[in-house]
Amino acid sequence: MLNRIKGWRERGWHEVDAAAYAQAWQRFGGSVATHPLVIAQLADLAEIPVRYLAWEEQGELKAAIPTWGRYLALSKDVLKRAGKKGLFDLGNAELILPAATDAQVPLRHAGRYLSELNQGRFANLKPQVESLAMARTPEDLSKKFRYNQRRELRLLEEAGGQVRPVTDFSSAELAAMYCDLFQRRWTFPATGAERMAEVLERLRELLIGSVLFLDGAPIAIQLVYRVEAPEWISVEYVNGGVDPETKAFSPGSVLSFLNTQSAWEDARARNKPLRFSFGRSDREYKDRWCNPVPVFQV
Template sequence: MLKKFLSGWKPSDAATYRRTYERFGGSVCAHPSILAHLDERGPEAVRFWHKEVDGEIVGAYFADGKDVIAHPASNVPVIFENIILPIDPEHRTWLPAKSKRLSGRHQGQFMNFAYGAVNPRAVCLVKGDFSSKTDKKRRAELNKFLNEGGEVRDIEGFSDRDLGEIYAELFTRRWHGELPCQRPEDLASFIGAIRPMMFGHILLYKGRPCAYDLIYAAECPRWIYFDDHNGGMDPDLNHFGLGSILLWLNIHAAKAHCATRDKEMIFSLGSANARWSYKKRWGDEHGLGRSVI
């Protein structure tokens, strides 16, 4: 508490945090609607703090009871990584909280956070452009899929329950129980709580869903942040390259969406990890910051 007081941070509330987020923006995991829903499901609510300079709020952040920038809710389809907090990028300060997954956008802004060798963690963000060769290959894969009974639909045509059931079934089929999945009803509840943030397409084969990535979008004043949480697909149809087709479609849709609003696209594929080396075909690794004091 002393560090907060000395660095100018004051206890705040969800309404103030939301207004600050609407002004400065942030990542998906820092979105006030995400935090509000997790508050309802978690063992305890997060705490909010804000800072003022000359009577004007220059930033806000959230933390759990141990001052970690994350939510204590468990078994939820949200990962707190590449965290962008709603803080004026021109304001350099001490951030009295802990994290190992702060976005590189905050590099040099917080005196008690470090990047580089002290923190090997990284996130994979989609590249700005792909080669004409890559686009041609993906388009050919898509056409083959469509010509053989495939279909592409926007998620807007599906209910919250539909999306929860489709994702749970395809995720389970893809990972064969290696990774845990939330219950369909819990997914539907989460999706319903943040429905305006849901984004993307579903692939169908002969009328049945066969591939779906759970993607959230947070629109901010200067950018739109897309978070590709994870995906599910029918392994019996791997010969179509469903994962590549779907990701290519979703990335292009995200770019078009940002272009119409004249905003930067930030599209996260999650943690950079040797196990998921395929991400390097789509994006570049960006180092994350960690608290050192």
């Protein structure tokens, strides 16, 4: 029975290796959560093998997907069933699967937060009730809002605050700062705290952003990953931590301003659209930074 269900789900697909999937991603594009390095490293951490599938028509590759059983790879449902809930944190990441723009390939593996960019590339997509928060362009933020962010940054720097790039620190140092500031901000441990240093080391080359310091101590940090596809840049802001005792300086807001502005500058220098996702549209502060965009599920 199970083989029949698998046969139905994979009908028209055939298994390929990780290298073939990586080639499809580099050709058609994708997002942080479908990037070959992210899939390979986090699946290895979870000790759950990935089955890569490809769809061809008349000998031409049209799409490729990474799977865990009947789910797309890195699924929280699979981690939970394997007793590994919260092993790592990608938030509610935008999923863009590598496929030709007009492929209309049947997708029968379960997944959520599938990007609107998958429309036309895949069939069987159903609208999801939730939406994702996608960072607005700098011009889409009001002049007053941008002025206030720059003013808050100036006040922080005048008080002795420092902005330092994440590249200044080791993965262990970043993990320690992130887990400490997250715990202080939310009063509960960060998802994946136990293996955070290892996760950051595995995904090190994708980490971007800055860390804010005041009087030599870290006061704000965000977990932000970036990948570059042929036609766009995908950035995933997973979560962050701030020292609540420094809230007079609005360090979380200042850091969001710095990280988003830097990402926009980078994308525009490369003449590519930017998809900077703040995850699910579920908090009021995201409304200030983002526009809600529709997502889909299977």
